[in-house]
Amino acid sequence: MGFDKQELIKGYLRTIEQNEEKIIEYSKSCDSSKRRIRALERDLLKKRNKELRKLRNWKMNKQELIEKYKSYEGKWNAKRAELARQIFIEDLKLLEEPRKVKVKKFVADWYEEHKDEFEYNVWDWLSSKSELGKIDSKFAFWLNDVDNTPIQTLVNMHQFGYEVEKEKRYRISMPKARNYMNHAQFLCEKDGKIFWCGEWHPFRTKFTRKQLEEAGFGWVFDCPGIEIEEVE
Numbered sequence: 001m002g003f004d005k006q007e008l009i010k011g012y013l014r015t016i017e018q019n020e021e022k023i024i025e026y027s028k029s030c031d032s033s034k035r036r037i038r039a040l041e042r043d044l045l046k047k048r049n050k051e052l053r054k055l056r057n058w059k060m061n062k063q064e065l066i067e068k069y070k071s072y073e074g075k076w077n078a079k080r081a082e083l084a085r086q087i088f089i090e091d092l093k094l095l096e097e098p099r100k101v102k103v104k105k106f107v108a109d110w111y112e113e114h115k116d117e118f119e120y121n122v123w124d125w126l127s128s129k130s131e132l133g134k135i136d137s138k139f140a141f142w143l144n145d146v147d148n149t150p151i152q153t154l155v156n157m158h159q160f161g162y163e164v165e166k167e168k169r170y171r172i173s174m175p176k177a178r179n180y181m182n183h184a185q186f187l188c189e190k191d192g193k194i195f196w197c198g199e200w201h202p203f204r205t206k207f208t209r210k211q212l213e214e215a216g217f218g219w220v221f222d223c224p225g226i227e228i229e230e231v232e
Helices: 005-030 034-057 062-070 079-094 105-127 138-144 150-160 209-214 218-222
Strands: 101-103 162-164 169-178 184-190 193-198 227-231
Touching: 101 105, 101 150, 105 138, 105 150, 105 162, 138 150, 150 162, 169 209, 209 218
Parallel strands: 101 162
Antiparallel strands: 169 184, 169 227, 184 193
């Protein structure tokens, strides 16, 4: 079972705090130079803060972080520090990575157009949704539907990335309507035109719901006798 990033940060802090003192004591036994000890303290603090910033900002993925700490093998002299490194790697393996958000293409299109000034553009759309060009857009309808959790979705897209949902595609047929060769009739497409043809026809194809509706064939989804097959 995994745990979240905040738990990992807290655990990392506890481990480092417990071991920094040991590392410094080890250094004292090897070299009594106060300057070296102060430099070591600064170096430890700098490294700790740097790694915490990386964890908080989540700029590298889990596997990259694991590989980074694997590369430190043999570089930390104190035994407890090496043990902490190994424990940290094992904890990282349990870490749950954020998943990319799946969104419809029109949401992805809006994001790509507005991501450079993301915070301002989200605010602008929320505060002026009634402006011409916004009120009737698909994105505006999506933004107004609380069931879509639109703000959280946009923020997650910005932080963790996204994937465009694949539109469902359908093959439409009238199995009981036969042509003169007794072939079932399928919806076909050629040169942008959709028409009925025999099942053997090379233009038999698959369509998205949007394509069918725009071509005037949206009625097939509610018509008895029409067979609809969802396809890849």
